[in-house]
Each structure stands twice: as structure tokens, then as C-alpha cells.
Amino acid sequence: MVTPPITDTLTSPVHTDSDVLFRVEQLIDVTHRFRQSLWLFFLDGNQAPLPVIVPIEDVPDDPDPELVGNLCWIIAEVLASSQPGGSVVITLTRPGPPVPGPADRIWHGRLRDAALAQDARIRMICLATPDGVVPLAGG
Numbered sequence: 001m002v003t004p005p006i007t008d009t010l011t012s013p014v015h016t017d018s019d020v021l022f023r024v025e026q027l028i029d030v031t032h033r034f035r036q037s038l039w040l041f042f043l044d045g046n047q048a049p050l051p052v053i054v055p056i057e058d059v060p061d062d063p064d065p066e067l068v069g070n071l072c073w074i075i076a077e078v079l080a081s082s083q084p085g086g087s088v089v090i091t092l093t094r095p096g097p098p099v100p101g102p103a104d105r106i107w108h109g110r111l112r113d114a115a116l117a118q119d120a121r122i123r124m125i126c127l128a129t130p131d132g133v134v135p136l137a138g139g
Contacts, residue, residue: 045085061103072114
């Protein structure tokens with residue numbers, strides 16, 4: 001796999017899942033992956049990253065569906081008002097191995113359900129731990 005040079009980290013579009021994972025790996029420092037948090041990266045209609053990263057600290061293992069729905073409503077509003085065709089990459093960080101567990105799958109399911117209900121375009125949901133970054137898939 002060829003990865004883009006580090007100088008392109010903030011500006012080059014992400015076209016493949018590997019591009020997304022590489023970008024997450026570069027943008028979330030390992031020291032930030034020891035806390036359970038959500039990180040939002042917005043992409044424009046050409047899949048180029050916007051110059052804003054939104055960390056949400058200390059998220060629970062079992063997120064309230066209404067809270068997740070509100071988050072996805074905000075994402076949908078941001079994208080609709082400023083980035084037609086844009087999307088968001090959502091990354092859950094936590095300590096431990098980069099192997100999705102039950103709590104990770106709960107997050108994935110609630111985010112996907114809320115995004116569908118709110119029409120929030122998610123490019124990918126990732127899991128980032130001190131040991132690596134992987135796609136977070138439902139179970």
C-alpha cells in the first residue's frame with residue numbers, strides 16, 4: 001500500500017477506506033487514544049478534509065440513543081448547510097487492542113441508526129486504539 005506523504009495529511013482527498021484509515025492514524029495522536037472519545041472529521045463533496053476536527057471526550061460505553069440522534073442531527077445540519085455532498089468520518093478512541101468489542105458494536109449500531117434517521121452522511125466509522133486504527137463494523 002502506498003500512503004500519501006505527511007504534508008498531504010490535511011489537504012488530500014480520501015478516496016478509499018485505506019485513505020480514511022491512514023488519515024485517522026495521522027490525525028489522532030496515540031496519546032489521545034487512551035481515553036474513550038469520539039472524533040468527527042468532516043469531508044467536503046470532493047472528499048477532501050475540512051480544516052476542523054471535533055473531539056467529544058469521555059463518551060460512555062452505552063450511549064443514549066437520543067444523544068446519538070442529536071449528534072447525527074447536528075452532523076446532518078452542518079453538512080446540509082455548508083458541504084453539499086460532504087460526509088463525516090466518526091472515530092471512536094479507547095484503550096486496548098484494535099479489536100471491536102460489544103461496546104464498540106453498540107456505538108456503531110446507534111450511530112448508523114441515528115445517521116439514517118437524520119440523513120447524516122457517514123463516510124466511515126473507525127476504531128482507534130493505541131495499537132492501531134481499524135474500520136468499526138456492526139455485529
